[in-house]
Amino acid sequence: MHWKLKAKIQNILSLLPSAASYEAYYWVQRRFGGLRRPVPTSRLVAAIETWKRIKSQERSPKGKVFLEVGTGRVPLAPIAYWLMGAESIITIDLNPYLKEELIAEHLYYLSKNESEILALFGSLIDKKRFNDLIRLATRSKISATEVLDLSRIIYIAPGDAANTNLPEQHIDFHTSYTVFEHIPPNVLVDILREGNRIIKNNGLFVHRIDYSDHFSHSDKNISAINFLQYSDDEWAKYAGNRYMYMNRLRHDDFLALFESVGQKIVKVEPFIDRRSEKLLKTKALSLNGRFSSKTQEVLAISGAWILTEKNG
Numbered sequence: 001m002h003w004k005l006k007a008k009i010q011n012i013l014s015l016l017p018s019a020a021s022y023e024a025y026y027w028v029q030r031r032f033g034g035l036r037r038p039v040p041t042s043r044l045v046a047a048i049e050t051w052k053r054i055k056s057q058e059r060s061p062k063g064k065v066f067l068e069v070g071t072g073r074v075p076l077a078p079i080a081y082w083l084m085g086a087e088s089i090i091t092i093d094l095n096p097y098l099k100e101e102l103i104a105e106h107l108y109y110l111s112k113n114e115s116e117i118l119a120l121f122g123s124l125i126d127k128k129r130f131n132d133l134i135r136l137a138t139r140s141k142i143s144a145t146e147v148l149d150l151s152r153i154i155y156i157a158p159g160d161a162a163n164t165n166l167p168e169q170h171i172d173f174h175t176s177y178t179v180f181e182h183i184p185p186n187v188l189v190d191i192l193r194e195g196n197r198i199i200k201n202n203g204l205f206v207h208r209i210d211y212s213d214h215f216s217h218s219d220k221n222i223s224a225i226n227f228l229q230y231s232d233d234e235w236a237k238y239a240g241n242r243y244m245y246m247n248r249l250r251h252d253d254f255l256a257l258f259e260s261v262g263q264k265i266v267k268v269e270p271f272i273d274r275r276s277e278k279l280l281k282t283k284a285l286s287l288n289g290r291f292s293s294k295t296q297e298v299l300a301i302s303g304a305w306i307l308t309e310k311n312g
Helices: 003-014 018-032 041-056 076-083 100-112 114-124 127-137 144-150 185-198 232-239 251-260 274-281
Strands: 065-069 088-092 153-156 171-177 199-210 263-272 301-310
Touching: 003 018, 003 232, 041 076, 041 114, 041 171, 041 199, 041 301, 065 076, 065 185, 076 088, 076 127, 076 153, 100 114, 100 127, 100 144, 114 127, 127 144, 144 153, 171 185, 185 199, 185 251, 251 263, 251 301
Parallel strands: 065 088, 065 171, 088 153, 171 199
Antiparallel strands: 199 301, 263 301
């Protein structure tokens, strides 16, 4: 689908009252978008990769408390954390996107592809927990509450990750996966400051951020940096809605943001987009003034893992 048509549809749907808007957008996604044939593996891999990065810092995630910012339609990352041995997972979403029928479909996939899922987790999986989940998945009817209770997941939506009401030093790991690019910078600052309050002194922030123009995910005719040619006002006309808002912060902006709230960068894994790199070198894309002063090296970064810890 051409990205401008998709933007128009999202803008129209976002004008509806909240409840009607959510249902209408879900209907469109189920019939024409990525929810037509949902497969859980990519989100499970995201959680596994998060888990591995925690272990790479010589910290044990087993028996620990996770907080996830941005649940989405199905709490797949929290389920994966539980399958690998997490004590409990608190997952917070601004929008109540959770869908019971999608949870059932994803668990059905797990039950029909046990070998694939076990291979995905390898030695990280708790087989007893996996068997308990499969037993639940094979039942004729599954409620979201049963899945959340089994997996020790506390789901909060609509919720505010900048004001969690959790006790101080309550969580061990503060995580998200391709969520921070959808949050306004001032709100991100508040979320991270709240994270500093609720995370333990030896806790870790692990965030995977996607800097790319998300319209390029479905419209292959545009690049990952297509949106860098527009001013903030121009871009807001296309993606200033609840479904596709992107803050367009670049890699250097995010690093500065984490440091501005009193966090120390522990590890950074940036990903270079070669198509963007070529466009920048040949000056085939005219950059808006907001981005023209940044280096080509920074602008070609399409995403990154950023691991931080609070100072002191």
